[in-house]
Amino acid sequence: MLYKIVLIFLYFGSASCASERNPILSPLQEPKELEYVLLDVLDVLARKRDVTCAAIICDTVYLNVFEGSLFKRTQSMPIVMIVVADYEDLLSPNFFTLEALRQARKDGCNVYVILLANGLQASRLLRFGDRHRILDTRARYIMLHDFRLFHSDLHYIWKRIVNVIFLKYHRNSYGVNNKAWFDLSTVPFPNPIRSVFVSKRVDIWKNGRFHYNRPLFADKTSNLGGEVLNVVYLDHVPSVVVEKSNTSNKIGGVEIEILYTLAQKMNFIPKLYQPMNVELHRWGQKQSNGSFSGLLGEMVNGKADVALGNLQYTPYHLELTDLSKPYISQCLTFLTPEALTDNSWKTLILPFKLYMWIAVLLVFLTTGIIFCGLANYYIRLLNYKKVGPKKIVEEKSKTYDVKPVGLYLFGEVVNSILYTYGMLLLVSLPKLPSGLSIQLLTGWYWLYCLLLVVAYRASMTAILANPAPRVTIDTLKELVDSKVTCGGWGTENKNFFVSAQDELTHKIGERFETINDPDLAATKVSQGIYAYYENIYYLKFLSVKKKI
Template structure:
């Protein structure tokens, strides 16, 4: 930090009287000691020029209670609206060290005003700290009035010389401050706090009282933007009433801090909304009101982001919102495959393999028993006294069911469909296998029927986009309000976010965006509660929830609803959880106390309660189609008709093939005789 050699007394004629009596040094010591006794000081930053450098001699630091000091000496000719590197770094170091007291003793009032402007604009000075500044009328110019709405903990020290010719008269100091919270009307008239005379304070008042604890009913300008659930408009009997989470917070703070809120909306709020930087460097919309200092508080679902923090002050976040996309939803018309839906692919493969293997085993066992019976029949025939008339005509009962591989597969498939066999086969191995196979069939059929019942009872499944990867793969256009949102995705560190940013489009009207989403060509980005509102608003055009209407949906909106449109779906995965805060004008003195009350409001659960109240009417209208899910209709049985149609088609093809074979092959055979078909087929059998 720059230090200059002590100024000589002949170079400081302005302070000649003060240097002799050390009155300025004494009043400063009393001020610092009184604050130190109350444990209100953590660090003191002294900013002075060579003219006032002699005030800060060793006696001040010796007689002041233990407190760190940061000494910054500037040249008289230095422009503090653009300070040099050493001065700038010293100011930053004082801010980093947490100095909550600034002693500014500069002879040039214009230099002081430029320092305060620079410190406020770039947040180099802590405007909520305590200030001791030499009284100068140039500090009260109308162009600087905005500073005294931000720097309110200030004491102006004004020196009065003793009256000439009056022996008892002594020099004294008048200690004044800005008239906060009373508004400055045209001319700033400082308000007296105390008088220092004869080495003591006259009134012994608290010099730096908390001026924000009681605002004495002052009117604060509150700019708002209606955005669910933060601010909503309730219209009843053509009289607008404003509600929402942030309105409730504002009313609670007003009761504790004793102020009245004057709510208003900027010009062309439907067009500009939050606002953005224009070509001339100014801001429009809600941000413009805050940057220009017209509003004290801003309500409108403000995100706690560096972009907003650079333009205004934000309270501590009172909630965290899930920001995601409103995406189109498609119905999957898979009723044609209802019969195969109960089982997955691998389950069907397993069922088919079991059918083929079991049918082959039945065929093998049947062939074994048939061969065994043939051997017994041959032995019997070779036995003397064999009576052929007494032979049983049905020597192979039931084995004909599985005697051929095709029949074996068909009867095994029939058992799988719970169709009983026409006759019980012989052979204990086949009978045992049949019994166990029946148990398997019963378990499989029960599972299939239960799954089929669930499929028919539930509505058709819907194809939804629930992740960023699915959104990127869907190729739909993404969009939201504001160029800052587009930059958020473009500056993303992952490939998915960058791909979304490449096809991101800004859009001003959320209902126009909802119409595009319904057509399946768009995905709209906002907080989940607002997306739920516009989806319900679009589906329930009457919106009878206590005459609830959000003026973001202006009177010129058109809600297009056709039968070919898709349902709107809110993506379940959050792109980001963003903290939401209330806005205060830059370097607002109201923020510290408002944060304390807001933290208490959040801790007791009032914010959650107000959020539920704001969304209650929307949730009650958020009905789901096909609530009676067990209702059966023809469309759900479409799969059965598809299977029947396939059977008819295959049967027709086989019938046509048989007719072609009959006319082109059988009837052209030289041995064919339509009057003796039995002889024809016997001859064919003998040839085989």
């Protein structure tokens, strides 16, 4: 079996004079206690056979620790070694140090050994590595104990880096035969760090062995002891669904169910909240001052422990925060105008143009009013002939009770309009009204209705037999060839299309417009001028919500 050791040495001074410049370390250099305790700790990790690579970051002060048998004892462990100058600001490392750290992350190093005499330099390295995702916070860390690592400004680091061992050197002065010893401690996770950081002892290394033989990197996440975790969420189907009411909001969704299941199994209490201006910022973007807004801003700034909101497993998100293993595969697609436009109801009015329908309505109303006027005229005329001018007052009540045949159908305006509309639908009258003028008008109106209905049916048959072709957008090529503007939320979606190697996808990226309001995007889609990019579940929800 072949083993590879990658050595990246950046020499900025003479390692042989380290003890002269640091007389405090002189007693430590002679017996090489630090080298031995490192060997034992690395040996514990190597026996588990889960070390893919170890990254050693040291300065010239501790470089002589690795001159002995450490590399011989760790031949089965690939090593990336980085030596930095004691004056280098690791909050903004130089090019060579940065490339070495990136290479260690790329190689999958899950063990970091950080031996820096300057605790402030080590703290700045941790802040830089966490901010730019250069260091793997889920890896195992072996560091020198230094009070400057436990400042309140770094407490958020120890909520992310929990698998860490601090080596604290103790010089025994009670006798010549008593050797020095190391105190091995770790962060108190999952217990919260209050105002003062107090490390938790794991074991003691003395006389070449561990005193308690406890697990150095015990699992700290299986039981969180009822701790409260801040969970920021974003309402986005299917991950999180918020049902709003007058009194309260009911939160559900796939990720909410997963969260409650994990809370039960891992023994923690989730505290759900939404970021400020969530409707505007949503997932969040990088601001001009370098900070992040929205959901991602809560994670980057260390305010939230868990984020829920349909975060895709992309390099963009991995550069900002840790992601769990994917729990679902989603189809990301475009919601095109054809997918929302359903004009089947328009088929009923397509046989006639607008002006034709206006003419039909005017003829219908006018004819109904004429029928009503003629009917009332004939009723008064017949009553006048029966009674006569002298007896009209005495016989008025008797003659009004007897109405002519069929005239009652049009005696009132409402009845006249209804029966006129019935004739338009080819519904026969119950009785043929009396009166020559009304009968003539009825006959001509019946003829008009027959011709109108025949024309409507003929036009409808032609439309159904030869429907108008509908423009559909089913492929990326059709989307590129169309004049429809496409877009979606956030610049990362645009960068995905712009950086694509495929020509069609790249052309879409050039036309891609960012839009932060999904309701506005759906409105533009319904107008036939936009194609909205999102996951298929949210697009279905959006189309139902907008009812278009």
